[in-house]
Amino acid sequence: MPVPTHGLRRSRTPRGAVPLTMGLCAGLGLALTAGPAIPQEDPWSRPTLNYMGVPGIVDMPTAHPMRDADLSMSVGTFKDTIRGTLHFQITPRLSGVFRYVSLDGYNNKDYYDRSFDLRFLLAEEGRYSPAVTLGLQDFGGTGIYAGEYLVATKTFGRLRATGGIGWGRFGSYNGFSNPLGILSDRFETRPEGATGVEQTGRVDFGQWFRGDAALFGGLQYAVNDRLLLSAEYSSDAYVSESERMGFEHNSPINLGFSYRLTDGLDLSAAYLYGSTLAAQLSYTFNPKTPTRYPGGVGPAPKPVFLRPPQSAVDLGWTQQPDAPEILRTTLKGLLEADDMELERFGVEAHVARAEVRTGAQQSEAQAVGRVARIMSQLMPASVERFEITLVTGTGLPVSRIKLNRSDLEELEYAPDGAWQSYARAEVEDALPEHAGQIVPQGAFPKYEWSLAPYLTSSYFDPRQPITLTLGAQLRGSIEPVPGLVLEGAVRQKLTSNSAGVRPSNSILPHVRTDNTLYQETDDPTLNYLTATQYFRPGQDVFARVTAGYFEPMYGGISGEVLWKPVDSRLGLGLEVNYAQQREYDQGFGFMDYGVVTGHASAYYKAPNNFHYQVDAGRYLAKDWGATFGVDREFDNGITIGAFATFTDVSFDDFGEGSFDKGIRFYVPFSAITGERSNVTISRALRPVLRDGGARLNVGTRLYEQVRQYQQPELQSQWGRFWR
Incomplete structure (x- = not known):
């Protein structure tokens, strides 16, 4: 029988992937356009966010969590203060918070504060029992907002009542002796926290639930499915703001309202502490379903051809x-x-x-x-x-x-x-x-190229909270034979606001803190240029060797071996690099600093799409230690996670921040638009970039390339097999 030849097409050159690195603001703007604009019928289906960016009344917290996987972004302002907060419901009970605050005139200067929170739901609301949550606020920042609380919330139809007890900031107004003092005398006094820029970022376990305690509470009433009215009694005396900014705390009573513009977008306003007006805009979306087209909007697949009998x-x-x-x-x-x-x-x-x-x-x-x-x-x-x-x-x-x-x-x-x-x-x-x-x-050879804009960003420098560089990038790659990839990119900066960023004061080798010096040139720069050979040494084993200019700051040679069985959730890797620091103009030259660096890595995919990673080894500043990371990945490819690095560099030598830590996210455009796309938004947000715990950026690492094609990932995606 003749072989069917229907559907024959000429081969074509593979399309060039469009490289585009976008900042957080651009990503959130796209997300705002993705969700449905239909209000919820139940006004309590999602809690409102208070002015600290967590589920709350006005300025005090409540006990109810957000919906599982909700990612909330809020910006609020009042009396010389602007607060921006990211809140992520990591699991149905556990949530994490990153907060960035601008304080105008704090100690007669502009001050920018970074802090982290954790909240854990101890008990869900029942028919007769309230929801109960334990919270740690600003447990790893400067300590300006440091406090702990235990709060309970109960719903009665359209009325929701909250009461709680707090310590630290939450115990600063009308406080009383700590009831935990019956357990130990050490709970009666709250030690002074770390002070000074160089001491920030430490986790002050010795402060938790110490010192005076105070009560707080409030009521919220749902007028309809969009409008909520709130009144609260606050236990926060705003001592720091009153002493250093002239904030007036005339009353513990706060009054406010929240109006749900769409299912994800809330507008709030309030009268705080008898002295100031406040406003806040918050947006919440769920990475599980960030688009109107969860099945995608690509072309329909061909049907299965049914063979005739015999x-x-x-x-x-x-x-x-x-x-x-x-x-x-x-x-x-x-x-x-x-x-x-x-x-x-x-x-x-x-x-x-x-x-x-x-x-x-x-x-x-x-x-x-x-x-x-x-x-x-x-x-x-x-x-x-x-x-x-x-x-x-x-x-x-x-x-x-x-x-x-x-x-x-x-x-x-x-x-x-x-x-x-x-x-x-x-x-x-x-x-x-x-x-x-x-x-x-x-x-073969396969090749692709693109010319596109690029946007790089860095955050949280005290003198320049957001640094942006916009330019044009010419990128290309060629694969002459299977597994050998030559690729590179040249950039031309068009505009940047990096001037004025503070110079490095690090006592460690300046392996990262001189990064702004690489942004000063106005000439074309070689962003990266590498040759990589990928190969399979044996079953379940993958390997690569990469040589060239890895990133704007370093070049050298890198080798990696990954053991990752096709049906296993566990992967083990080993990477060894020699890295030489590049000259600031990002041409072909190198400076004197060189280092052998590398890590042994363990990767594990846990149930519910949680990914755990540990990397132990030597870092760019020649310090030894380990990085611990956890990420939650959703079926559409969106990933949100956090990481922390601890090395033999002391907190004092590390400097501001005390140790390297941050949050990271990865968002494929296809998850937002439903269209096929290779474009992604990928960011790691650190409170501060320092030299300790700094790792070489090698874009050819194996684990993320390999795991998506193996059995655990295929199993979680198999619901799309017939799409």
Whole structure:
């Protein structure tokens, strides 16, 4: 029987991915456009945020958490104070907060404060019992807002009542002897916290729940599903602001309202402490469903072709000498029409094998489903087994998925067809490779290029809270043979506000704190230029060697080996680098500072899509230690996490911040727009950038490239198999 040749297309040059690094503000602006504008019917379905950016009444906290995975951003202002807060509901009970505050005239100068909070729901609200939450405010910052509280909240129809007891700031107005003093005398006195810029960032365990305590409470009333009225009695005396800024604390009573403009957007106003008006805008969205199009808006997949009865026994096509080439050419064209690339192809009487780069598909499981249906349309009826090998964008074959064609025909329209198809599929390591597969003619060299704007940013310098640099970037890459990737980028700065940023005062080698010196040149700069060889030393093992200019500040050579079994949640890696510091003009020259640095890493994907990572080794300033990170990833690819690094550099030698820490997020544009895209927003936000715990930025690391093609990730995405 003749081989079908429908859908044959000419090969085309792969599209250049558009590199775009955007700041937090741009990302939040896009997020604002993504959510539905329909108010909730239940006014209590999501708590309002107080002026500290956490679930609360006016300035005091309440006990109810936000919805699981809610990410809230708020900006509030009153009397020489501007507060910006990020609140993330990490789990249904645990939430984390990062707050950045501008205090105008604090000690007769402008002051910028950074702080972290944690809140934990001890008990959910029941029919007769209140919700109860324990909170730590500003536990790792300067201590200006440091306080602890235990708060309970109960709902009575449209009325919600809150009462609590607090310490620190929450115990500063009408305080009384600490009731915990019955446990130990040490609770009766609150030690002085760390003071001075160099002492900030420490976790002062010795202060928690110490000193005088005070009571606070309040009421909220839902007039309708949008308008909430609030009144509270505050236990915060605003001592620091009164002494250093002339803030007037005339009354503990605060009055306010919150109006829900849309499901995610709230506008609040209040009269605080009998002396000042306040206003706040807050926005909440849930990374689980950040778009109106959770299924995507790409082209529909091809249907499974149903073979006529008894057709599977026809092997006449195997006598046609050019059959494999015709099938390969046709398959290549059909995959390109769906934005995928055929790497290699082989076919036998009952098995067809395809190695595929999935491109900008929204998930690898979806790509597997689409490849399988295209193969069902094309392969002769005798071919019963499809073996689809997933290949990274850098040419590493990672995993092989084996599917029975008869299962596809049976399950395409089954009510639970996605999970049945997963149960019947086999996922194995891509090694050993099968001989006899054909590399498509003209597939190599692969190349892509782009010319696009770029935006870099840094945050929280006391003299320049936000530093932005805008310019144009010319980027290109070429892959002459599978696994060898040459890539680079040249940038031309157009405008920047980096002038005036304070010079480094670090006593450690200036491995990061001189980063602003790299932004001063107005000439074109070489952002990075690397050659990387990716290869598979053995089953479950991946490796790379990278040489060149890794980033604006460093170049050198880097080697990495990753052990990551295809069906395991655990991965182990080892990386060794020699890094030489580049000259400030970011040309081809180097300075004198060089260092051998590297880490042993452990990666683990826990249930509910939590990812844990530990990196232990030597850092750029020649300090030894470990970085601990945890991230929560959602099915659409959005990731939110936090990290902290502890090394043998003392808190005093580290300087401001005491140790390296921060929050990070990764947002694919496809999760917001529903459109296929390789563009992402990726940011790590540190309260302060210092030299201790600084790691080399190597954009070719293996774990993130490999894990998305393996069984744990495919399993979590398999609901998209038929999309």
